[in-house]
Amino acid sequence: DAGVTQSPTHLIKTRGQHVTLRCSPISGHKSVSWYQQVLGQGPQFIFQYYEKEERGRGNFPDRFSARQFPNYSSELNVNALLLGDSALYLCASSFTGNQPQHFGDGTRLSIL
Amino acid sequence: DQQVKQNSPSLSVQEGRISILNCDYTNSMFDYFLWYKKYPAEGPTFLISISSIKDKNEDGRFTVFLNKSAKHLSLHIVPSQPGDSAVYFCAAETGANNLFFGTGTRLTVIP
Numbered sequence: 001d002a003g004v005t006q007s008p009t010h011l012i013k014t015r016g017q018h019v020t021l022r023c024s025p026i027s028g029h030k031s032v033s034w035y036q037q038v039l040g041q042g043p044q045f046i047f048q049y050y051e052k053e054e055r056g057r058g059n060f061p062d063r064f065s066a067r068q069f070p071n072y073s074s075e076l077n078v079n080a081l082l083l084g085d086s087a088l089y090l091c092a093s094s095f096t097g098n099q100p101q102h103f104g105d106g107t108r109l110s111i112l
Numbered sequence: 113d114q115q116v117k118q119n120s121p122s123l124s125v126q127e128g129r130i131s132i133l134n135c136d137y138t139n140s141m142f143d144y145f146l147w148y149k150k151y152p153a154e155g156p157t158f159l160i161s162i163s164s165i166k167d168k169n170e171d172g173r174f175t176v177f178l179n180k181s182a183k184h185l186s187l188h189i190v191p192s193q194p195g196d197s198a199v200y201f202c203a204a205e206t207g208a209n210n211l212f213f214g215t216g217t218r219l220t221v222i223p
Contacts, residue, residue, distance in 0.1 A: 004155070031209075033209075033210065033211075035211075035213075040215070041215055042116070042118075042201050042203075042213030042214050042215050042216055043156070043201070043211070043213045044213070045210040045211060045212070048209055048210055055209065056208055056209060056210045058210065090155055090156070092155075097209040098209060099144055099146060099161060099205060099209070099211075100146055100158040100161060101158070101211065102158065103148075103155035103156045103157070104155050105153065105154050105155045106155055
C-alpha cells in the first residue's frame, strides 16, 4: 500500500513568491496534518484537517493556509515567502486525526 | 517555548548494548506520548507510543517508560543494532491531535 506521498520533493523559490505543496494521505485516512521542520529542530505543527474542515492551527502567520479536498488530499499554501520559511514541510495522515500519524518524506523548500 | 525537550543531541552505543534515549516535557496536559525514528531524506516513522495512564509499554526490542511525576519519558532499545542508527524524536499531544516534538537525538550504533 502506498504511504503518504508529497510533491514536489524539492523546491526553490525567491523571497516574496508563493508556493503550493501537495499531500496525498494513506488510502482510507481522512485526516491530514502539516508540519514545518527547520534544520536542527523537531517538526512544528502548522495545520490539521479532518473531513475537509480545519481542526487545528499552530502558531504560524496568516501567510500560511491550507485546504483539504473531497478525496482527502491536501494543499499547503505559503504567500509572501521569507528566508525563514526555508524548511522541510512534512505531511502526516491518520484515520480520524488521532495517533499515530504517519508521515510522508516531506518537501524541502529553499528560499533564495 | 519548547514544551518537549531532548537534551542529548547525540548518543553512541556499541552493537548489542542498551540504548537509552531521554525526553522531558513541561506541559502537564500532555496525555499521549510517541517516539518517531527518522532516517536521512525520509519522513519520521512511528516507533512506539504510551498513554499517560500507563508507565510502560513494550514492543519487541523497544520499551518506553513514562514517569509522570518527573515529566520524563525514555526509550530503551535492547539489543541495539546498526540499523537503529537514526534520529529519534520524542513527541507529545494534549488530545487536540497536534503533536509537539522535541529536537531529536541522533543515535549511532557502532558495529
